Amino acid sequence: MAVKIVLALGGNALQSGKGEATAQAQLSVVHKTCEYIAEMNERGYEMAIVHGNGPQVGRILMASEAAKDVTPPMPFDVCGAMSQGYIGYHLQQALKYALNKRNQNFPVVTIATQVVVNEKDPAFQNPTKPIGPFYSKEEADELTALKGYVMKEDAGRGYRRVVASPLPQKIVEIDAVKELWPKAIVITCGGGGIPVIEHPAGCLCGTAAVIDKDFAAELLAEQVEADILMILTEVEKVAVNYNKPDQKDLDHLSIYEANKYCEEGQFAPGSMLPKVQAAMKFVRSNPSKKAIITSLDKAIEALDGKTGTVFTFN
Numbered sequence: 608m609a610v611k612i613v614l615a616l617g618g619n620a621l622q623s624g625k626g627e628a629t630a631q632a633q634l635s636v637v638h639k640t641c642e643y644i645a646e647m648n649e650r651g652y653e654m655a656i657v658h659g660n661g662p663q664v665g666r667i668l669m670a671s672e673a674a675k676d677v678t679p680p681m682p683f684d685v686c687g688a689m690s691q692g693y694i695g696y697h698l699q700q701a702l703k704y705a706l707n708k709r710n711q712n713f714p715v716v717t718i719a720t721q722v723v724v725n726e727k728d729p730a731f732q733n734p735t736k737p738i739g740p741f742y743s744k745e746e747a748d749e750l751t752a753l754k755g756y757v758m759k760e761d762a763g764r765g766y767r768r769v770v771a772s773p774l775p776q777k778i779v780e781i782d783a784v785k786e787l788w789p790k791a792i793v794i795t796c797g798g799g800g801i802p803v804i805e806h807p808a809g810c811l812c813g814t815a816a817v818i819d820k821d822f823a824a825e826l827l828a829e830q831v832e833a834d835i836l837m838i839l840t841e842v843e844k845v846a847v848n849y850n851k852p853d854q855k856d857l858d859h860l861s862i863y864e865a866n867k868y869c870e871e872g873q874f875a876p877g878s879m880l881p882k883v884q885a886a887m888k889f890v891r892s893n894p895s896k897k898a899i900i901t902s903l904d905k906a907i908e909a910l911d912g913k914t915g916t917v918f919t920f921n
């Protein structure tokens with residue numbers, strides 16, 4: 608039986624950290640990303656793709672706010688939906704190209720995905736999710752004074768605007784995802800999903816937040832009964848004492864070890880911590896499953912057991 612994987616694609620799979628933030632620059636990075644995904648498809652893995660949207664949704668919001676004199680600003684949830692649309696479009700285009708090159712006539716489809724969050728989630732009172740570009744401390748202080756943004760330092764890389772990031776509770780379009788699996792590679796829960804609140808009458812209402820795509824990918828992986836949750840980011844392995852002279856890269860983490868390192872504060876909140884927490888949650892949900900955190904270019908080697916940080920129950 609084919610191995611089922613939910614792939615979570617981080618920022619570097621979509622945009623070069625040091626490069627420009629244009630649509631063209633994103634598409635060229637996505638083309639490279641899709642070569643790896645097509646190779647995985649060629650090897651017989653069944654996949655769904657969840658991607659991040661922090662930089663993109665932040666920039667869509669900025670553009671919308673900057674244009675307020677000519678057109679009404681888009682609500683936050685609509686900006687999230689827009690980010691799903693254009694990132695999904697880039698992935699569809701690049702993945703189809705990479706698949707065709709390998710003579711794999713395989714459908715690729717993006718589902719605009721709503722994800723239910725709890726309006727009482729404490730995350731609404733404590734914004735943690737970095738979005739948009741990076742700023743210096745001085746620029747960050749100016750934005751706080753000028754626009755009231757909450758700005759936080761992001762894993763040693765500069766300051767970013769942070770917004771609420773409630774936990775995903777339910778994937779609204781999950782039946783469609785299951786229906787399409789494994790007939791297509793489905794791009795779903797982009798940017799963690801469009802955050803919606805479920806009202807008693809049954810209607811859904813978009814809300815101002817950005818769900819963490821690693822947690823949404825975890826929920827998806829549980830619901831489609833994936834064998835592996837694979838989180839692809841910039842680093843090949845999770846480390847302890849990250850960025851310090853005594854940094855130690857980790858090949859394997861049990862729930863017990865991962866928990867201990869979380870308590871020690873080894874993983875930066877808003878970057879590595881949610882990935883580790885999502886990996887732990889998936890393995891805890893079914894101790895026969897595994898999660899892998901690695902870099903995009905090492906994904907296949909990691910599936911072959913040669914690199915990455917592998918999370919297992921014991």
Ligand SMILES: Nc1ncnc2c1ncn2[C@@H]1O[C@H](COP(=O)(O)OP(=O)(O)O)[C@@H](O)[C@H]1O
Pocket residue numbers: 616617618619659762839840841842844845846847848849873874875877878879880
């Ligand atoms: N303990 C750690 N081990 C490895 N990387 C870490 C650690 N703590 C923080 N990081 C940083 O977290 C980054 C991944 O988070 P982020 O860039 O937010 O993810 P994404 O790829 O989803 O956009 C890594 O590239 C690294 O810079």
Ligand SMILES: NC(=O)OP(=O)(O)O
Pocket residue numbers: 616617618658659660661662737797798799817818819820821
């Ligand atoms: N929504 C989300 O988690 O985006 P990033 O991966 O870009 O932070």
